[in-house]
Amino acid sequence: xxxxxxxLVESTGQAESTAWLALESNPELLNEFARKVGMVDRVEFxxxxxxGVLDQKPMAFLLLFPCSDxxxxxxxxxxxxxxxxxxxxxxxxxxxxxxxxxxxxxxxGTIGCLHVCLNTQGAMDDTTPLGSFRKSSSSxxxxxxxxxxxQTDAFKSVSDTAASSSNAQTSCPDRDGHDLEHHFVxxxxxxxxxxxxxxxxxxxxxxxxGPSAPETFEEDAWEVIQHNFLELEPDSLExxxxxxxxxxxxxx
Numbered sequence: 001x002x003x004x005x006x007x008l009v010e011s012t013g014q015a016e017s018t019a020w021l022a023l024e025s026n027p028e029l030l031n032e033f034a035r036k037v038g039m040v041d042r043v044e045f046x047x048x049x050x051x052g053v054l055d056q057k058p059m060a061f062l063l064l065f066p067c068s069d070x071x072x073x074x075x076x077x078x079x080x081x082x083x084x085x086x087x088x089x090x091x092x093x094x095x096x097x098x099x100x101x102x103x104x105x106x107x108x109g110t111i112g113c114l115h116v117c118l119n120t121q122g123a124m125d126d127t128t129p130l131g132s133f134r135k136s137s138s139s140x141x142x143x144x145x146x147x148x149x150x151q152t153d154a155f156k157s158v159s160d161t162a163a164s165s166s167n168a169q170t171s172c173p174d175r176d177g178h179d180l181e182h183h184f185v186x187x188x189x190x191x192x193x194x195x196x197x198x199x200x201x202x203x204x205x206x207x208x209x210g211p212s213a214p215e216t217f218e219e220d221a222w223e224v225i226q227h228n229f230l231e232l233e234p235d236s237l238e239x240x241x242x243x244x245x246x247x248x249x250x251x252x
Contacts, residue, residue, distance in 0.1 A: 019103065019104065019105025019106065019107075020104055020105045020106065020107035020110060021106070021160045023109030023110055023113070025064040025109070025240035025242065027044070027045040027046050027047055027242055030045040030062070030109075030113050030242065031045050033110070033113060033158055033161075034113055034117055036158045037114075037128065037129045037154075037158055038117065038124045038125050038128025038129050038131055039117050039123060039124055040123065041247075042122075042246060042247055043059065043122070043123055043244055043245065043247065044244070044247050045062065045242045045243070045244055046242065046243055046245055047240075047241075047242055048061065048241045048242055048243040049241075050222070051218055051219055054243065054245060055248060056245035056246050056248065057217070057218055057245070058217065058218045058244065058245055059120050059121075059122075059123065059189070059217075059243075059244045059245060059246070060119075060120045060123070060186060060188045060189070060243070061116075061187040061221055061225065061242070061243055061244075062112050062113065062116055062184060062185075062186050062187075062242045062243075062244070063185050063186075063187065063225060063229065063239070063240070063241050063242075064182050064183070064184050064239065064240040064241070065182065065183060065185070065229050065233075065238070066181060066182055066233060066236055066238040066239070067181050068232070068233050068236070070232045070233060071229060071232050074228065078207065078228075079203055079204050082203075082204050082205065082207065083204050088205065089205040089206075091195075091208055092190070092193075092197055092205060094192055095119050095188075095190065095197060095199070095206055096115075096118040096119055096134050096137070096138075096145070097115070097142045097145070097199060097201075097205060098111055098115065098118075098142060098145045098146050098201050099142040099145065100146060100201030100202050101143060101146040101150055103150055104146070104150055104201075108184040108200075108202070110155070111149075111184070112184035112185060112186045112199070112200075112201075113184075113186075114130070114149070114155075115186040115188070115199040115201075116186045116188060116244050117130055117244075118133075118134055119188045119190070119197075119199065120188050120189075120244060121191055123244060129154055129155065133148070133149065133152065133155070136148070142201075142205065146201065182238065183200075185198055185199065185200040186198070186199040186200075187199075187209075187221045189212055189213075189217045191214075193208075194211050194212065195208055195209065195210060195211055196208075196209040196210065196211075196212045196217065196220055196221055196224060197209065198224070209221075209224045225241065
């Protein structure tokens with residue numbers, strides 16, 4: 001049986017050996033990218049405006065936030081605390097966590113999208129490039145996983161195509177331009193531990209936000225996002241939040 005990753009390379013061609021293009025916070029673009037690499041058709045990314053607005057229960061979240069001084073300082077303190085906690089990463093070693101290695105460029109949207117799909121039960125097909133990547137990287141550490149992803153032309157080519165799509169609502173930043181002033185992080189529910197984890201490839205490791213349940217994940221994750229992000233910049237309009245949900249019956 002041929003490798004799904006190789007099939008994707010053959011269909012997309014070789015990607016340019018340069019920094020990845022930035023994906024905007026746009027469900028249409030995220031769905032375009034994620035479906036091509038292995039997200040199942042029965043789920044989709046949608047804009048999220050708060051608890052109770054959607055008919056479907058969110059399975060995961062993807063947050064874009066401004067890299068303000070207040071948020072950056074909070075995140076640095078949080079990362080330092082995690083590094084000082086003995087065996088902190090043991091609780092999340094089973095998750096598919098990908099480090100955003102140096103050569104990625106502005107790939108945090110792509111990595112956040114992959115973190116959602118790779119770590120949300122029922123979000124991906126094991127026979128696809130995503131499934132192949134998860135299997136081939138299962139014995140690797142997060143940095144090795146990041147290096148593998150960065151060297152996998154299939155993912156980069158599809159991501160770059162989505163980033164430069166005509167469906168984009170903003171102009172795509174230059175490939176080798178300056179670092180952007182916004183960043184993506186993913187929030188997933190882990191059924192093995194029953195906890196919410198924040199996945200950010202620039203961090204030391206997954207951040208454990210404590211216990212939850214499928215029935216309360218939306219409210220619990222929303223509380224974490226409010227406390228750790230929104231409340232730090234209460235007047236900012238630069239946040240954007242998307243949820244991964246089951247598609248409604250009307251869309252099937």
